[in-house]
Every structure is written in C-alpha cells, then in structure tokens.
Amino acid sequence: MQLRDKNASKAGLLEKAKQLRELTARYGVPLIINDHPDIAIAVGADGVHLGQDDMPLGEARRLLGPERIIGISTHNIGQARLAQAEGADYIGVGPVFPTGTKPGRTPVTLSYVSEAAAEIRIPFVAIGGITPDNVDSVLEAGARRICAVSAIVGNADPAGVCRRLLERISRYEAARESSGPAKSCEVTVNGRSVLTDAGTVAELVAQYGLLDRKLVVEWNGAVLARHEWEKTPLENGAVIELVHFVGGG
Amino acid sequence: MKRYDSQLEIGGTKLRSRLFLGTGRFPNPAVLQQSLEASGAEVITFAVRRVNLDSVEDDSVLQHVEDRSLVYLPNTSGAGNADEAVRIAKLARAAGLGNWIKVEISRDERTLLPDPLETLRATERLVREGFVALPYTSDDPMLCRRLEEAGAAAVMPGGAPIGTGLGILNPYNLGLIAEQSGVPVIVDAGLGSAQDVVQAMELGADGILVNTPVAKAQDPVAMAKAMRLAVEAGRLSAMAGRIPRKPYASASSSTEGALFGGPYAAGSAIEGRRAETSAEGLRR
Incomplete structure (x- = not known):
C-alpha cells in the first residue's frame, strides 16, 4: 500500500501515515510513502516512492539506510535502466493508460511494459488507468504487479475491485508457472x-x-x-x- | 653478423626490450606494476580463464596494466590439445588486444612439458587463421625447425619445466636452436635467476620470457631489474665474442722481463701441453 496525497499538508500527511502504518501493520502489508522519506522514517514505513523530479535515489538511500524499500516512477526504458543501476528496489512503469490520477500525462502504452518485462531484473509495477477491464492486456504484456488508484478508490465497492484485480493477476501467475519451464x-x-x-x-x-x-x-x-x-x-x-x-x- | 643495438622484431613489430614478462603469481597488483616498470618489458603474457561467477571482485589482470603501451601475448595454457588451444586463441583475440598468441599445450601435470605434436598442429592452424603464433616448445632443434616452417613468428624453447627454476638443462640443444633458427628464439620457462638469463642470451637467444623467477623472488621488483640487466649483459657478451676455453693458465701479465724465474722458468717444459684446446671442443 502506498500513501500518495499531493494536496495534504505535511502535518496532515504525517497523521494519515501514522494511521495507515497502524492499519497496514495489523494486516502485515508493507507501507510505502510517496515523496517523503522523512515521513517514512517518522512513522516506520517500509519505504518510499520517488518521482523522476524528486530527491535523487542515492540521497534517499543515505537517509533511509540499506534496508528500506525505494521505488521510482519511470516513463521510459532509459529511466528504468538507470533506476536499476542505481539500486532501486522496484520501479513504477507508466502511466500505461490515460488516468485521472495524473491528468494530461501522455500514456507510455503497453509497449513500454513489454520492454520492461524483457529487460528489467528488479520488480516493476505497471500503473496508470489500469482497471479490471483492461488489466489482462497489461498482464499479457508481461507485467506481474499492478498498481491501481482511481479504479479502486473511485469505485463504490473498492474491495470488490481489488478482488477482481487480484484474481486476474493470480490467473496469469498460474499460467506463467505452468508454462515456466x-x-x-x-x-x-x-x-x-x-x-x-x-x-x-x-x-x-x-x-x-x-x-x-x-x-x-x-x-x-x-x-x-x-x-x-x-x-x-x-x-x-x-x-x-x-x-x-x-x-x- | 648481428649488431649489439639491433632491435628484436617479431611478426612485423619492432620491440624495444628483449625481456618478456609473465603476469602470474605476483603477490599483488602493485608489485606486478612495479616489477613491470623495473623489468622494462614491453611484451607481457597472461592467461584466458573463466570469470568467477561467485565473486563480484574483478580479478582481471588488464585493469592493472591498461595505461601502458604494451604488446599483449595471451597464452593458451589450460589447453590439452590443438583444438582447445585454437579455441582459447580465438577468445583471446576477440578481446581486441591484438593477434599474438603464445601456444602452450600440455597434458602432463607433473612436468607441464609441451606436447610437441599438438603444439605443431595448433601452430599450423593458428598461422592459417592469421595469428602471430609464438609456440612454447621443448628444446628440440628439429621441432623448432618444424615450427618455423609452419609459420611460427618466433620459437620459445623452454630451459626447464615451467616454474622449476632449474635453469637451462640442455645448453647444447639451445645453442643449436639459436644457431639454426631463422625466426627469433625466446627462451621461455624454467629459468631461476639472472644467471640463467645471461647463459641463455650468451647461447644466442634473441629474448627471454620469465614469470615465476620474478613473481616468486623474495623481492620481485629487484629481480625484475636484475633480469633486465642480465638480458642486456648476456646479449652484449654474446655479441662481444667470448675467449676460447683452455685447460691451463696463460698469463695475463707479460712474461717478458720478469724479475725472477718463478713459474715461467720451466716454461719450455710444459709448452706442448699448453696448446690451445679448440673452443668447439670445450663449449658448454
């Protein structure tokens, strides 16, 4: 679970982070804080997620130490290679489709998902406009992890959407395993x-x-x-x- | 007649130094670099090996010598036959550091002596493939001739088995090889100290390849310098022409006008026995 709130004040964000840390700890879910290493440290989150214009990875690593997770958003294979070389633990790959979460951003399309799947050795998470209706095409392109915001929080039945997405991911994982060799x-x-x-x-x-x-x-x-x-x-x-x-x- | 200052030329490359240095078994890269400097060697040898996939450490030798202007002579050590030697040679050439190759094929782990037939086969093939082939060979004059006919750019007869430090076990053969060879003769393997280097050069060798006697010396850097001076001394000595060996003394001070009779008094009695012995007869 990732906490991302571009509009909240720092104090407000800290409060949300505390609450989420309690909740996620109870369920054993890793918590990642968007953009703010200091908040991640303050609440004992598992890691941070950085954008391309945020703090450089090396600096975040110095702040957070070797154990915490650091992820970076990437929008092309060059950024992905760099993130991998610099020691990112995972990358975001997207936005795959147009999304309300990041309006006006040109989608990177499924071809970048395929590129990342072929080349990138660290975990990558496909993100951007992914819904239960189009998730198959993203998994088909080689993604094994997806991130969804609007599709879940914008739905009257968020738990139901999560279950449907999980079910699709599991199905592809099973198919991958059976064709593994x-x-x-x-x-x-x-x-x-x-x-x-x-x-x-x-x-x-x-x-x-x-x-x-x-x-x-x-x-x-x-x-x-x-x-x-x-x-x-x-x-x-x-x-x-x-x-x-x-x-x- | 060879000249003192004539340059050694192998495969079209003129070399400033007649000393070739192997890069194995040095205590650490710094000592290797200093020894290389002290030796004045221009040609260095190294081996082709599998990358250690379990270690992140880079144990490649090139990183320590890259900034020098050197001629690279990779060897085919580890090859047990001509096929393997050719494969290793091609891998070495693919590294983009030239087309010289030291053919080294051995099947006997106790002596590491070169397999003559496989060495000849590999040399023939490598020459056809455009390599500058320098076979490490036994000190056999006939085999060296065959290697030269096969197109070897130089022949590298061993003085003794690799790493033994036993020196030149068969100076007679080595002298013959140096005398007959139309390509440079680089004495390789088995030398122990500067003395052996001087001997090899005096026997007519065109150059020397040493590794273990430098790398494993108490002071490798000092030994590297000793080797450089020995090559020079041996070369000059060979060119200068030694005196013939005689069984008895001949005075270096004039016998004319000696104050007392001393040893010269009975001179006429031993005159016959003092006759010069032919240099050939006593040649070591």
Missing part, C-alpha cells in the same frame, strides 16, 4: 548447469552483473562478438563460456 532455459555457463530466465546472452551477462567488464563470450564453441549478445536468444542446452584475462606466464 518453457520460458526458463537450462544452459551451461562456465561448466556449471544453470536454470535462467534470461532471454538473451546480453541478459544473462547482465544478470551476473558483468556487462561493464572486459570479457569475451563463447557460445557453443565459437566466439560471440559483443554486438551479437543482444541478438542471440538463449536456448536449452547451450554451452556458454564467460572468460577474461588473468595473470599468467
């Missing part, structure tokens, strides 16, 4: 058998945190040039060597 690949990396959900060689290298290293990739016995990494999909049984230079005579 097809999506994950069993490959041999440096002599070790590895089960990975990386789609390409580039993603695999990124998952090991090695993209910025000087290394050479061998793919099934032949050198794979760096510019080929992104274009080479992983396949079951592939033998991959990630090598570099070490001291030797």
Whole structure:
C-alpha cells in the first residue's frame, strides 16, 4: 500500500501515515510513502516512492539506510535502466493508460511494459488507468504487479475491485508457472548447469552483473562478438563460456 | 653478423626490450606494476580463464596494466590439445588486444612439458587463421625447425619445466636452436635467476620470457631489474665474442722481463701441453 496525497499538508500527511502504518501493520502489508522519506522514517514505513523530479535515489538511500524499500516512477526504458543501476528496489512503469490520477500525462502504452518485462531484473509495477477491464492486456504484456488508484478508490465497492484485480493477476501467475519451464532455459555457463530466465546472452551477462567488464563470450564453441549478445536468444542446452584475462606466464 | 643495438622484431613489430614478462603469481597488483616498470618489458603474457561467477571482485589482470603501451601475448595454457588451444586463441583475440598468441599445450601435470605434436598442429592452424603464433616448445632443434616452417613468428624453447627454476638443462640443444633458427628464439620457462638469463642470451637467444623467477623472488621488483640487466649483459657478451676455453693458465701479465724465474722458468717444459684446446671442443 502506498500513501500518495499531493494536496495534504505535511502535518496532515504525517497523521494519515501514522494511521495507515497502524492499519497496514495489523494486516502485515508493507507501507510505502510517496515523496517523503522523512515521513517514512517518522512513522516506520517500509519505504518510499520517488518521482523522476524528486530527491535523487542515492540521497534517499543515505537517509533511509540499506534496508528500506525505494521505488521510482519511470516513463521510459532509459529511466528504468538507470533506476536499476542505481539500486532501486522496484520501479513504477507508466502511466500505461490515460488516468485521472495524473491528468494530461501522455500514456507510455503497453509497449513500454513489454520492454520492461524483457529487460528489467528488479520488480516493476505497471500503473496508470489500469482497471479490471483492461488489466489482462497489461498482464499479457508481461507485467506481474499492478498498481491501481482511481479504479479502486473511485469505485463504490473498492474491495470488490481489488478482488477482481487480484484474481486476474493470480490467473496469469498460474499460467506463467505452468508454462515456466518453457520460458526458463537450462544452459551451461562456465561448466556449471544453470536454470535462467534470461532471454538473451546480453541478459544473462547482465544478470551476473558483468556487462561493464572486459570479457569475451563463447557460445557453443565459437566466439560471440559483443554486438551479437543482444541478438542471440538463449536456448536449452547451450554451452556458454564467460572468460577474461588473468595473470599468467 | 648481428649488431649489439639491433632491435628484436617479431611478426612485423619492432620491440624495444628483449625481456618478456609473465603476469602470474605476483603477490599483488602493485608489485606486478612495479616489477613491470623495473623489468622494462614491453611484451607481457597472461592467461584466458573463466570469470568467477561467485565473486563480484574483478580479478582481471588488464585493469592493472591498461595505461601502458604494451604488446599483449595471451597464452593458451589450460589447453590439452590443438583444438582447445585454437579455441582459447580465438577468445583471446576477440578481446581486441591484438593477434599474438603464445601456444602452450600440455597434458602432463607433473612436468607441464609441451606436447610437441599438438603444439605443431595448433601452430599450423593458428598461422592459417592469421595469428602471430609464438609456440612454447621443448628444446628440440628439429621441432623448432618444424615450427618455423609452419609459420611460427618466433620459437620459445623452454630451459626447464615451467616454474622449476632449474635453469637451462640442455645448453647444447639451445645453442643449436639459436644457431639454426631463422625466426627469433625466446627462451621461455624454467629459468631461476639472472644467471640463467645471461647463459641463455650468451647461447644466442634473441629474448627471454620469465614469470615465476620474478613473481616468486623474495623481492620481485629487484629481480625484475636484475633480469633486465642480465638480458642486456648476456646479449652484449654474446655479441662481444667470448675467449676460447683452455685447460691451463696463460698469463695475463707479460712474461717478458720478469724479475725472477718463478713459474715461467720451466716454461719450455710444459709448452706442448699448453696448446690451445679448440673452443668447439670445450663449449658448454
């Protein structure tokens, strides 16, 4: 649960945060405070959510320490990559559709959801104009978590909307699990058998945190040039060597 | 006739230094860098290995030497046959640091001696693929000739098994190789100290590759400098031309006008035995 109230005074926000902390603690639900690390600290919230124009991630991390959750709104894959590189715990991806919560903002459409699903390794939450009627298309595009505001608080039966959204997410998760082995690949990396959900060689290298290293990739016995990494999909049984230079005579 | 100051040239590259330095087994990167500096080496060797996927630490050697202008000579250590050596060579070349490769193929873990047949096969293939191939080879003159015919840019006979520090076990062979070779001869492996380096150079080697005797010396930086001076001393000594070996003394002070008879008095009696022995006959 995220507390977001752009119009409340700081004192008012603090009061709401306290109440929400009590409530969420009772149900074991993580509480994220929008924009205000100080309030998050004051009420013992689980984390903060930052916008692109808010406090830089590094600074928020210094304030909040290593344990608290920090999420960032992103509106394109470049921002998503940066957030991931800077150590965000999750990102928001949106607004997917036009939304009353953020009027006038151009939607990023489902294609950005697909991009994020293919590349981003930290959790991402699709947000913006998502309702029980269109949520399938968002899940179809690869989202596994969604955030809804207007669809829930603007409905006479908020609990009912939540249940319907949850039911759709669970259905997609179940389908994902049953088709799981097809999506994950069993490959041999440096002599070790590895089960990975990386789609390409580039993603695999990124998952090991090695993209910025000087290394050479061998793919099934032949050198794979760096510019080929992104274009080479992983396949079951592939033998991959990630090598570099070490001291030797 | 070779000149003192002539430059070593391998695969079209002129080298300032005749000392090649291996980068393995140094106590830490700082000592490696200082040793490299002290050695004056321009060619450095290193190995191709799997990235350690369990460690976030970057143990790549390149980060410590990148800012120098060096010629990179990756080796194929870890290869047990020609196929594996060619694969490693291609991986090394893909790193974009040139096309030199030290062919190193071994199947015997106790001696790490190079497999001659696989080394020859790998050299033939690598030359065809456009590599500048420098095979590490046994000190066999015939094999070195075959490697040269296969297109090796230099031959690198070992003095003794890698890391043993036993020095030059077969100076006769090494002398023959240096005498016959049409490509540079770089003595690689098994040397222990500056003495061995001087000996190799005096035998006619064009250069030296050392790693363990520097990296594992008590003071690697001082030993690196000693190696540099030994290469120079050995080279000069070889060019200058040594005196022939003789079985008995010949006075370096003139015998003319000696105040007393002393050792020269019986001179005529041993004259016959003092005859010069041929240099060839006593060559070490």
